[in-house]
Amino acid sequence: MQALPRVLCSSEASSPAMPPTTTRAQGVGLLGCGTVGSGVARRLLASHPGLIRAIAVRDPRKPRDVAWDDFASDAFDVVDDPGVRVVVECIGGLGLARELVLRAIARGKDVVTANKDLIATEGPWLAAFAARTGASLRYEAAVGGAIPIVRALHGSLANEDVIEIGGVLNGTTNFVLDAMEAGAEYADALAEAQRLGFAEADPRSDVDGHDAAHKLAILAGLAFRRPSVSPALARRGIGAISRDDVRAGAERGLRLKLVAVARRAGDAIEAGVTPAYVADDHPFARARGAENVVRVLGRGCGTLVFSGAGAGGDATASSVVADVLAALSERERLVAFNGADLVARPLRIPLLVRFAEGSVITSDAVSLDAMEAAARGFGGRGVVRSVIPVWRDAA
Ligand SMILES: NC(=O)c1ccc[n+]([C@@H]2O[C@H](COP(=O)([O-])OP(=O)(O)OC[C@H]3O[C@@H](n4cnc5c(N)ncnc54)[C@H](OP(=O)(O)O)[C@@H]3O)[C@@H](O)[C@H]2O)c1
Known part of the structure; x- marks a missing residue:
């Protein structure tokens, strides 16, 4: 797990100039208004008028199917807006989106994101960081779109x-x-x-x-x-x-x-x-x-x-908006995963090996990182056309 960023969690996060936002603001700052973000905007504008305080995009002049007049071009301004309590990150990727999420957490703001790349690679320590600043991190939309897994x-x-x-x-x-x-x-x-x-x-x-x-x-x-x-x-x-x-x-x-x-x-x-x-x-x-x-x-x-x-603007937006509402009502605060470390190894699974003439399904499960070697073991049967696992549920 990565160390917490000193610059953010020591001085900025605990600065008396930045008290926890829970008692002052209720606004939502939306970062990104593409496939997912526009679905979030439409849904929140319809169900909770007045909740969205600002929407940041890369190109404010781009025509969009969202009833919003004043798109911001600087997403950091939206994060820093004292009226924004929940920052909804719908930009994606590990560059700008990561910086914005860090900034929001450092300021003690609740973060909702659909960004699986960010959560898969840095989720545990971001959640730990959020726990230290009084922020929260929610990411239902990062897996399975509308599925509440x-x-x-x-x-x-x-x-x-x-x-x-x-x-x-x-x-x-x-x-x-x-x-x-x-x-x-x-x-x-x-x-x-x-x-x-x-x-x-x-x-x-x-x-x-x-x-x-x-x-x-x-x-x-x-x-x-x-x-x-x-x-x-x-x-x-x-x-x-x-x-x-x-x-x-x-x-x-x-x-x-x-x-x-x-x-x-x-x-x-x-x-x-x-x-x-x-x-x-x-x-x-x-x-x-x-x-x-x-x-x-x-x-x-x-x-x-x-x-x-599993994807799509409206389906994913339904999960994002549920997280926004949970953040505002302070329900279900997610914590960092902190269980015992278990050894991980590649999945083991039987293979269907196809040759120019005929095919065979291996009787034993083979590790995913040893499939080609296992297929070579059938050298006597001729040229291997393909080797593909066959799913079997564990007994
Ligand atoms: N699409 C799906 O079905 C789906 C499903 C689950 C999860 N997700 C995740 O949701 C996230 C967003 O995906 P998406 O499909 O909605 O992406 P998208 O359609 O490409 O939208 C990205 C948005 O980010 C904005 N943006 C880019 N750079 C920016 C900047 N410098 N400042 C402010 N805004 C900026 C873009 O602005 P412009 O509009 O001006 O270009 C655009 O509105 C990703 O993490 C993705 O993995 C997507």
Whole structure:
């Protein structure tokens, strides 16, 4: 875990010139008014007129479908506004957004963010920093769009002994794999996802599995109450998947999904993101198009499955606005994850190895970082066309 930034938490955060904001202001400062931010603005303007105090964007002259006249161009001014109590970060990325979140926390303001990159990589110490300044940090929208999984893990399941958590956490790749199942080539399916707004112009974070890995790190941190598993996350994307791979699965009643799972394995946690064949009737196969599925297996709660819109402006905005209202009513203050550190290692999973002639499913589970070596072990059978995990629930 990173050390707290001295400059922010020693002098600024405790400065008598900056008392806790809880007793003085109620306003919301919105940073960013793009896909998610505009959904948040429309929703709050309709349900809580007067609550939004300022909205910062990169280009205030850009036309937007939001009834707001005076967009600000300096997001730091919005954070510093004494009338702003809740800072809603909808810019994204680890540069400016991180600086703004740090500044808000240093000033004791409540922060709501949809930024999974930031929370996955720095969430634990940001939450610890917030606890020191009297601020709070909420991030329901960072995982699963409209699916209330962060709140479920933090609230209803706070005392649950979780055995496994994960599922299909990236809508873009799910859309692409579904389209390939319907007959499209990878490049055409990705282009269609971009045309429909399900994939960004630069889709690497999605197709390479980074986005799913970040979401899994957040879920695993909450579920296993440890800082994060992200450094140990084995990750494979869908870039090398061909239509032949999809077809080979369909012939066996299997569907290809980008699966992201963390689970207990003895004293360790196994975690990984990988395209995997999933039985057609498995909960992970339920995700359609850009939907997400999150499954929690716990000793007490048994099997819980959450599914729904994993992204999109309005769906994500509903989670952001719920966090804003929770912040204003001071409900559900999130704390830093501080549980015992568990050893993390790559997910182990059986493989379907396809050769020019025929294929085989390995009887043993193979570590995600040893798949190619395992496939080479079948050298006598000819050229390996592809090697893709086959999802099996732990017995
Ligand atoms: N899109 C989704 O479905 C989704 C789902 C879950 C989570 N998220 C997360 O939500 C966050 C926002 O995503 P998004 O899709 O809404 O992004 P987006 O559509 O690209 O919007 C980004 C916003 O940030 C503003 N911005 C950029 N630089 C700025 C600056 N220097 N000062 C002030 N504002 C600035 C942009 O202003 P302009 O409008 O003037 O360019 C824009 O309004 C990201 O962390 C993303 O990972 C998104």
